[in-house]
Amino acid sequence: MVDHFLLVCYPVQSHINPLLNLACRLVHAGAYVTFSTSIAAHKRMFPASSMLDFPFNDPHISHLIYFPYSDGYDDGNNETKQQFNYFLETRDMCRCSLRSIASAPSIDGRPAITFIIYTIMIPWVSEVAAELGLPMALLWTQPATLFSIYYHYFHGGYKELIASNCDDQSYSLQLPGVSPISIRDLPSYLVPKPELDKFKEVFLGLFEEMFLNERTTAGFHEIVLVNSFHDLEHGVFTSIDAKLNVIPIGPLLPSSSIDGGILPENIVKETNDVKAYMEFLNRWPANSVIYLSFGSISFMKKEQNTEFSLALRDSGRPYLWVVRGAKEGVEVNENVEKGTGLLISWCSQVDVLSHSAVGCFVTHCGWNSTLESIASGVPMIGLPQWSDQSTNVELVDGTWKNGVKAKVGEDGVLRSSELCRCLETVMGDGERGNEIRENAKMWKEKASMSVMDGGSSDLNLINFIKDIAKST
Structure with missing residues (x-):
C-alpha cells in the first residue's frame, strides 16, 4: 500500500517552506501527500485558484494536493489580533477542522491518511493524530541544537539553573552535545525577563506542551525529523537521548530535480519584479554584492534603517536590500541613484543567495535563511531579533565560523560603523575573511552531499519512509 502523508503547519512562511519542500521529497519517493495550512495562508499561496475548490491539486507536482484547515479567520483578519490571542482562541476550531480532513476515508480519490507530520507551534495536531490512532512525526524547523536546548531545559534541570543565574547574561551553560553557550545567546523564550511578557509566556507554553506531554509530544515522541544535516551538528545528534x-x-530546500523549481507563491504580500533584481545581480562580479534581508515577520525600526543606509553608502559596495513595511529611515543615497544599490520589497531568496555575485548576507539568522545561506556558500553577518536567532548567530560565528555576529548598542541598534567593520571582515582580504569564506564553501559542499543520492539526509528520509511502510 502506498502511504498517504498529511503534512500540517502553522501559517507562516518559515514553517510553510521546509514542510512544502519535504512534501515534494515524499512525493518524489512515491508517496501521496496532502499539505494543510490555514485557509487564509492557502489563499495567498494560490491567489488565482478557486477558494472553494478543496482539495486543490498542485498544478505541477503529481500526488501532491492541498487541503487547508480553518482557524476561524479564513479571510485573514487574524492579523489585526495579538498573536498570543490567536493561539488561544483558534485551537478548538483548528483541531475540529483538521480532524475532518485526517479522518476522511478518501481524499480526491487518494487512499485515507496513514501518517501525520506537523511543525512546531501547533501541538493540537498531535491531539488529532492520537484521537484518530494515526502515527505521527514532528518536523523540527530549527537546528538540532535548539531541540537539544529545549529538551534539556524541560527535562534536564536547566530551567532552574538558568533562572538562578539570569542576572548574569554572560553565565555559560554546558548542555550535552552543545558548545558552551551564554544565557544571552539562548532562545529568547528561555531568557528570563523582569517584566511580564504575554507573548513569550504563550510561546514558551507551546514548547512546554510539546516537550512535556508524554502521550503525543517531542518529549517522548516516536519520531522527530530535523531540518538540518548530520555533518553540521554531529555532536548534537550523537548526544540526544x-x-x-x-x-x-535537511537541508529542506527547493530542488529543480524534484519539484522542477516550481512552488506556490510566497504568502508575504509584497511582490517585486524578479527580472529586475536578477538583472541587477547579473551586472556584478562574483562575491561582490551585499544582500540584506530580515525575514517575513520582523520590521526594522526607523533608526536601524538609517544606520543601514549610512553603512551601505560608506561601504562602497553594490547591494541588494529587501525592505519591508513603511521604509522609514531608508535613505535613497547616491548608490541607488548610480545604480550600485537596489531596494526591493521581496525576492526569491534561494535564487538570490545562489547567484554568484552575492558575497555576503546581512540577516536576522532565522533558521530558513541561515540554512539557505549555508547551502549557497554565502558568508553571513548576523543581527538576531528573537526566538532561535540569537542561538543561530552564535553557531554561525562560534561553531561553524562561516560568518560574524554584529554587535549592537544598548538600544539594540546596529551602528553603521559596526556594520562597515563586519562587512570588511567578511568581504575584505584579511585572514579572518578568507577563513570565513573557506568555511562557507566547505559547508556548502557538505550540505549538497547530504541531500544527493546516497547522502546522509537522503538515506535517512528513504529509511524513514520504508519504516513507515512496514508499520502501516
Missing part, C-alpha cells in the same frame, strides 16, 4: 528517534533530513 537514545529514546528519542531524532532524524536529520
